[in-house]
Amino acid sequence: MKAFATVIGMAAFLAASTAMGAVAPGDTAPDFTLTDSNGQSVSLSDYAGKQVVLEWTNHECPFVRKHYSSGNMQATQKAITDEGVVWLSVISSAPGKQGYVKGDEANELTESRGAHPTRVLLDPTGEVGRLYGATATPQLVVMDAEHTIQYYGAIDDTPTANVNDLETAQNLVLAAFRDMDAGKPVEVPYEPPYGCTVKY
Secondary structure, three states, X not given: OHHHHHHHHXXXXXXXXXXXXXXOOOOEOOOOEEEEOOOOEEEHHHHOOOOEEEXXXXXXXXHHHHHXXXXXXXXXXXXXXXXXXXXXXXEOOOOOOOOOOOHHHHHHHHHHHOOOOOEEEEXXXXXXXXXXXOOEEOEEEEEOOOOEEEEEEOOEOOOOOOXXXXXXXXXXXXXXXXXXXXXOOOOOOEEOOOOEEOOO
């Protein structure tokens, strides 16, 4: 039943993504350029030949807090970046909206939470968030070394803000990388994103 629901969800997502011009698994990830938390310009194309994860985040969102307060997001980041994968955390909250931060505040959050992103990218206009169809925080995009999108959606298959639910949740980002490392198609390429709406 779960697999059937995922297939139906994927079909609905593909229809919606076509309508809104967003991306989907199998697409080439569109290039973009943003300023990172240290004031440096960063483009996706800077990481040609590297596997990349995009993580939409908002530190004030209770669903994001679930994954950071528990250490789940940090552990996922570290497991992946230790293998040479690039992890880009993207903040698309607009000025004055929940989750908006400037560079120094983003760096303080990274340090205080023991997070392991490669870079934190600031997207206050929401241009890149909309380009990728980001609707929730947290929301993740996994791409291979050719920057073909292999996974899109929630970090796991348990859409709650309850930390205790992590015990039985399947981490779909880690699962995608296991499949990719094994040379297999990603078994679950899409899971509906859950969390707070992106504060454009």
